[in-house]
Amino acid sequence: MRIIALIAITVLFFSCKNETKKEVAVEENMPKTEVVETDNFPKLEGVPQSLNYIFDEGYLYSQGIQISEVASYRAGENNYNFVIYLDKDTDLEELEKMTLGFVVYPKDLSVLTTAKEKKTKSKASGYSPEVYTLDNSLVLSIKDFKIDTNEFNLIKLYFYNKNGVLNDKILKLSNVKL
Secondary structure (H helix, E strand, O other), rough: HHHHHHHHHHHHHHHHHHHHHHHHHHHHHHHOOOOOOOHHOOOOOOOOOOOOOOOOOEEEEOOOOOOEEEEEEEEEOEEEEEEEEOOOOOOOHHHHEEEEEEEEEEEHHHHHOHHHHHOOOOOOEEEOEEEEOOEEEEEEEEEEOOOOOEEEEEEEEEEEEEEHHHHHOOEEEEEEEE
């Protein structure tokens, strides 16, 4: 009887030891997720607690550039700021090489002031992506976008460089009210 108990304990000991090795091997082969340090970026200041989220479905421009949400808030008379939340998998080195294109098509065309704006029926700007932190998220900010309306038929967001629009992908937001 003692021999059977001794054999059972020995088998149990070696089987547990093999399971521990398997668990360690599985952990070693698992891909490591990269944690983005938000401490390396300045905090986006002056943002109110309540934002107007105009997009929250996530958008993939490329494997390296993804956004998760777009929000806006009024920063003064006819002055709006936009916050673009970056997905945690965004490659910041790739993003740094791009320019953010931002185009609005107002419902009231009388707010367009230049001949070019009137011809295109839109107001457009390009921004170098400067990364900030906001509530432990990495974000881009479009500051002081001046336009005398808060209703738009269409807003377009895209990334481009000297070769053109990144993957020909343009986020289009229809019927937006800020």
